Amino acid sequence: MTHSPTSCFDKHNLRRKCFAALRALSTGEKAEKSAEMCRLLSDFPAFRSAGVLLSYVPLPSEPDLSALTLHPSGLAKKWGFPAVDKEDSLSFRQVDSLEENLCEGAFGIREPVEGICPNIDLEKVELILVPGVGFDPETGARLGRGKGCYDRFLAGLLEQRKAGSAPLITGVAFSALLGALNPEPHDVPMDCLLAEDGIHWCV
DSSP: OOOOOOOHHHHHHHHHHHHHHHHTSOHHHHHHHHHHHHHHHHHOHHHHHOSEEEOOOOOTTSOOOGGGTTTTTSSOOEEEEEEEOTTSOEEEEEOSOTTTSEEEOGGGOEEEOTTTSOBOOGGGOOEEEEEOSEEOTTTOOEEOOSSOHHHHHHHTTHHHHHTTOOOEEEEEOOGGGBOOOOOOTTOOOOSEEEETTEEEEOO
8 A cells, every 4th residue: 555645734633533532432441451452562572572671651641551661570671761851852761660760841741850760771772662642553654742752763763773773663552543644754663553452563
C-alpha cells in the first residue's frame, strides 16, 4: 500500500478521532487493557533480554505500564524516563524509584529529578517504549501530540540504525488507536507496536 504524507490539517483531525476513541474507554477499561499489555510485554523476548530500557510516565489517556517498571518482573534492568528541556528536546535519566525519583516537570508531566537521576547511556539502550496518540500497524508511523519531542529524539537514532545497533523501538497504545496513518519523510517508524490485543510487527 502506498502512503502519501499526512498534512497538518489531517493530523489535527486524526488526533481528534483518536482522543474521541480514548474518551469512549472507561477508567476501568483502560486499567484492564494496561494490565494485559503488561502481561504481553513481560513475555516479550525483546523485553526479557533487554538490560537497559527507555519508558515513559503515562498521562491519564495512555497505557500504564508501571506494574512492570523497574524490578517487579524479577529481571534486573536499568530504566530511563524522559525529561523535556526548554527547547522541547528529550533526555532520558535513570530512575530507581517511581515514588522518589520523579517530580512535576514540563507540561505538568512527572519526570526524573535533575541532579539525582543520572543520564542514561543511549548507546546501551536495547528497547524503547514510545507512547503516542495513534499508530499505523502497517508502516509503523506514529502520531504524536504535536510538540515533536519524540520525533527529534528518535531521529537521533537514525545513525545507530544505519550501523545496525539501534534499539528496538516499540510504540505503545490501546488497540482503538491503531489504524491507517500516512508517514512523513522525517518520521522514524516503530519496529513493532504493543496493544492489549497483541504485539504487532511493522513492515
